[in-house]
Amino acid sequence: xxxxxxxxxxxxxxxxxxxxxxxxxxxxxxxxxxxxxxxxxxxxxxxxxxxxxxxxxxxxxxxxxxxxxxxxxxxxxxxxxxxxxxxxxxxxxxxxxxxxxxxxxxxxxxxxxxxxxxxxxxxxxxxxxxxxxxxxxxxxxxxxxxxxxxxxxxxxxxxxxxxxxxxxxxxxxxxxxxxxxxxxxxxxxxx
Numbered sequence: 481x482x483x484x485x486x487x488x489x490x491x492x493x494x495x496x497x498x499x500x501x502x503x504x505x506x507x508x509x510x511x512x513x514x515x516x517x518x519x520x521x522x523x524x525x526x527x528x529x530x531x532x533x534x535x536x537x538x539x540x541x542x543x544x545x546x547x548x549x550x551x552x553x554x555x556x557x558x559x560x561x562x563x564x565x566x567x568x569x570x571x572x573x574x575x576x577x578x579x580x581x582x583x584x585x586x587x588x589x590x591x592x593x594x595x596x597x598x599x600x601x602x603x604x605x606x607x608x609x610x611x612x613x614x615x616x617x618x619x620x621x622x623x624x625x626x627x628x629x630x631x632x633x634x635x636x637x638x639x640x641x642x643x644x645x646x647x648x649x650x651x652x653x654x655x656x657x658x659x660x661x662x663x664x665x666x667x668x669x670x671x
Contacts, residue, residue, distance in 0.1 A: 507534045510544045514551055514582055521589065523597030530581060533574035540565045547578075554579035603657070626666045629656060633667050 511518060511530065518527065537547050541564035553559045554575040565571045584595040593601045633648050643651075649663040656663060 503535070503538060506538055506544060507531055510534050510538075510547045513544050513548050514578060515585060519585070519589075521593070523593065523601055526581060526596050529577060533577045536567070536570045536574040537578075540567070540571050550575045551578045551582060555583060603659075625656070626669075629663060629666050 511534070518530075534547065537550060540562070542550060542562070546562075550559065559572065559575055561568055561571060581596065584592045586592075587595065629652055632652055633645075636643060636648050636651060645664055645667055646660065649660040649667060653660040653663045658666075
């Protein structure tokens with residue numbers, strides 16, 4: 481009896497496994513069609529959100545080609561909702577999220593990280609060696625950045641003699657896309 485029940489459970493699971501595999505294959509095809517290849521630096525929560533959005537569009541009866549059309553409509557802000565859609569809100573949210581990711585991936589890496597992962601992700605990337613090299617190039621360029629910060633600090637100090645080094649660092653940090661502590665360190669080192 482137990483052996484028959486086990487065989488029955490296996491028989492019941494196979495169609496569901498085939499369905500899940502087919503849905504995953506369709507999602508993968510849609511990802512390839514929408515984004516070519518997703519970058520390896522994509523922030524962690526984005527891929528599951530993309531898959532959730534694709535699942536909502538697939539459940540609304542959309543093919544891979546139609547999903548591409550829907551995302552293009554969302555990017556053009558002219559989304560037309562087909563009659564097969566049962567959950568209009570999920571359809572709209574999914575289409576606009578997929579369009580948002582597509583738009584963000586067209587930006588440079590630092591900007592895309594900020595849009596998709598937040599300011600902290602972008603800041604952490606720019607602080608990394610690879611991000612600093614991408615933004616400032618070789619160390620000579622970084623030295624030029626530091627010299628420019630020192631010049632701006634001197635100008636601020638002349639205009640506002642009562643400002644402390646930390647206050648100047650806070651003012652310059654935003655435009656330099658650095659933390660106030662980093663700017664303060666740069667200002668305290670001699671060129």
